[in-house]
Amino acid sequence: MTDAATAITGGASLSRFRPLAAPLAAAVFAAILVAVGPYLLGHYAINILIRAFFYAVVALTLDILWGYAGILTFGQAAFFGIGAYAAALIFTHLGFTTETIALAFLLAIVVPMICGLLVGWLSFYTGASPLYASVVSLAFPIVISQLIYSGGTFTGSSSGLVGYETFDIRTKTWFWIAGGGLVLAGTLLAVLMRSELGRLIVAVRDNETRLAYLGIDPNKVKIALTAGLAGIAGLAGLGYASFSGVVAPEITGFVFGTQLIIYVALGGRGTLIGPIVGTLGIELMSAYLSGDLPYVWQLIVGLVFVVVIIVMPKGLAPLLAGAVGRLLPLPRLASTARIVPATDPVATDKASIDIRDVTKSFGSLKVLQGIDLSIAGGELVSLVGPNGAGKTTLMRCLGDGAERSGGSVTIDGHDIGARPPHSIVGFGLGRKFQMATIFESLTVGESLRVARARIDGLSPVLPISDIALPATALAVMEATGLGDHLDREVRHLSHGQKQALELTMVLAMSPRVILLDEPTAGLTKVDRQRIGGALASLARDHGLAVILVEHDLDFVRTISSRVVVLHQGRILLDGTVDEVVHSELVKSVYSGAGHD
Numbered sequence: 001m002t003d004a005a006t007a008i009t010g011g012a013s014l015s016r017f018r019p020l021a022a023p024l025a026a027a028v029f030a031a032i033l034v035a036v037g038p039y040l041l042g043h044y045a046i047n048i049l050i051r052a053f054f055y056a057v058v059a060l061t062l063d064i065l066w067g068y069a070g071i072l073t074f075g076q077a078a079f080f081g082i083g084a085y086a087a088a089l090i091f092t093h094l095g096f097t098t099e100t101i102a103l104a105f106l107l108a109i110v111v112p113m114i115c116g117l118l119v120g121w122l123s124f125y126t127g128a129s130p131l132y133a134s135v136v137s138l139a140f141p142i143v144i145s146q147l148i149y150s151g152g153t154f155t156g157s158s159s160g161l162v163g164y165e166t167f168d169i170r171t172k173t174w175f176w177i178a179g180g181g182l183v184l185a186g187t188l189l190a191v192l193m194r195s196e197l198g199r200l201i202v203a204v205r206d207n208e209t210r211l212a213y214l215g216i217d218p219n220k221v222k223i224a225l226t227a228g229l230a231g232i233a234g235l236a237g238l239g240y241a242s243f244s245g246v247v248a249p250e251i252t253g254f255v256f257g258t259q260l261i262i263y264v265a266l267g268g269r270g271t272l273i274g275p276i277v278g279t280l281g282i283e284l285m286s287a288y289l290s291g292d293l294p295y296v297w298q299l300i301v302g303l304v305f306v307v308v309i310i311v312m313p314k315g316l317a318p319l320l321a322g323a324v325g326r327l328l329p330l331p332r333l334a335s336t337a338r339i340v341p342a343t344d345p346v347a348t349d350k351a352s353i354d355i356r357d358v359t360k361s362f363g364s365l366k367v368l369q370g371i372d373l374s375i376a377g378g379e380l381v382s383l384v385g386p387n388g389a390g391k392t393t394l395m396r397c398l399g400d401g402a403e404r405s406g407g408s409v410t411i412d413g414h415d416i417g418a419r420p421p422h423s424i425v426g427f428g429l430g431r432k433f434q435m436a437t438i439f440e441s442l443t444v445g446e447s448l449r450v451a452r453a454r455i456d457g458l459s460p461v462l463p464i465s466d467i468a469l470p471a472t473a474l475a476v477m478e479a480t481g482l483g484d485h486l487d488r489e490v491r492h493l494s495h496g497q498k499q500a501l502e503l504t505m506v507l508a509m510s511p512r513v514i515l516l517d518e519p520t521a522g523l524t525k526v527d528r529q530r531i532g533g534a535l536a537s538l539a540r541d542h543g544l545a546v547i548l549v550e551h552d553l554d555f556v557r558t559i560s561s562r563v564v565v566l567h568q569g570r571i572l573l574d575g576t577v578d579e580v581v582h583s584e585l586v587k588s589v590y591s592g593a594g595h596d
């Protein structure tokens with residue numbers, strides 16, 4: 001096994017730190033620009049850029065949410081505003097001392113994070129509709145602005161707060177602080193997005209269902225991300241309030257939130273560098289042109305936005321990257337992904353799944369009735385039956401506790417109750433869907449590493465390197481040749497490779513019971529044989545309890561240890577392959593003359 005495992009490598013000899021070289025080189029280049037900026041620019045441009053640096057930090061947080069995690073929000077300005085007001089309120093009402101400065105830093109981070117937790121929970125609690133996130137992101141900045149408007153002299157209402165004492169620092173130094181803060185935030189976020197944890201954030205955007213069936217609650221990831229990034233936006237707000245010496249309700253509002261979306265979209269979302277270029281570019285141009293074109297300027301920005309979105313939906317970043325790539329052709333780094341054998345503890349007891357009196361109804365339509373079934377480790381049970389018999393519905397009832405209308409399901413002695421899929425996976429369940437349910441924009445190696453997140457955790461700093469896989473997953477990789485494609489983006493895989501990847505991801509979690517819904521649908525005969533052999537071995541050699549939904553009776557015959565025939569939501573027959581194949585009842589059901 002070790003030989004096979006070491007053969008599956010995408011460049012293991014390279015240092016794990018090499019993929020971080022690009023963001024670090026970019027950071028050094030940006031730091032040099034920030035260092036020399038005050039000596040090359042005029043006073044006006046310096047002032048505009050300091051403000052823009054703080055805005056760009058918020059744009060970066062929006063880019064992580066929208067560009068990487070797929071969460072479009074208009075509310076990011078509100079967290080910036082809360083951080084700014086936290087500082088301005090403390091300096092106005094409590095004075096400017098070492099203690100109040102420390103308090104301002106604490107509250108400018110903690111209060112936006114608490115608000116972020118609340119906003120995240122309201123948007124993504126289990127059962128929330130996707131519409132909630134949009135509504136909450138629209139309503140939140142309006143609520144914060146209204147609170148400030150109605151705060152009287154305490155918040156300064158529509159006039160805001162002005163004239164509070166703040167840091168006595170030269171403008172040039174502010175430029176270095178704000179620019180350095182932006183370079184630091186950009187570098188840390190770039191390192192995060194290249195790390196194992198960053199790949200998980202992209203996986204949330206790609207496929208929440210798959211993530212849940214890998215034992216990770218995608219809602220928790222989104223809530224944590226919203227709260228964490230709110231803290232960074234709040235800190236940028238503190239910087240802005242301390243530099244400008246003035247805060248107004250507009251900085252918390254929906255309009256500023258929309259402006260941030262324009263900055264990110266123009267620059268190029270999901271790139272980090274794009275939002276920085278977008279923010280600095282538009283802020284600088286606005287400062288110079290809006291004076292000469294007071295009313296027309298907003299119109300011009302709007303028109304440019306529409307044109308860029310239509311002509312360059314990915315924003316200006318790909319254009320910039322192309323130009324930089326031509327000027328500085330950097331060699332493409334091989335990834336450091338490498339498959340190694342996992343050392344997961346081997347259970348001594350036999351795997352089991354017990355299904356008792358399970359029913360499922362859609363309104364008055366009874367789709368499953370009184371299903372009783374027990375499957376032990378070492379068995380590969382094929383679930384067959386005509387279209388509409390209830391096979392997929394039964395699989396859903398086993399993987400998600402909220403699906404059943406009645407009855408109980410016990411996996412390895414654990415009653416699944418009404419638990420969600422990510423929690424049931426913890427009992428040892430793996431599920432493969434009929435349509436390959438995978439992460440299209442990750443590589444094969446990244447997908448497998450994310451599949452191991454529940455067991456091995458994920459680094460927020462280091463890129464993917466060792467991917468520990470159990471023997472079952474290694475066997476499927478070997479049988480299907482998937483190991484040759486570790487660095488390949490999943491979207492470029494063939495249909496058969498995608499099916500093999502999903503199966504390998506499911507097996508990566510070392511499940512004890514696996515549900516496979518037509519795992520060979522749409523595969524060539526050769527691929528079917530390969531996967532079929534690997535599936536039979538899962539039960540026979542590795543002791544897994546396997547439930548397989550399959551239409552092709554010839555395929556079922558070659559790999560099953562038992563066959564269960566479902567018809568009109570009931571178990572018609574539960575027996576050996578021979579018993580089912582020679583059953584007159586089963587033949588009559590398949591010929592359309594089945595009983596009622």
Ligand SMILES: Nc1ncnc2c1ncn2[C@@H]1O[C@H](COP(=O)(O)OP(=O)(O)OP(=O)(O)O)[C@@H](O)[C@H]1O
Pocket residue numbers: 362365367385386387388389390391392393394
């Ligand atoms: N969400 C739903 N609402 C109403 N009826 C549904 C729903 N999902 C499934 N059904 C019905 O439940 C019955 C069983 O469907 P199911 O998909 O489980 O059958 P199946 O045996 O997997 O069929 P196939 O082999 O065609 O995939 C069908 O009559 C289907 O129309």
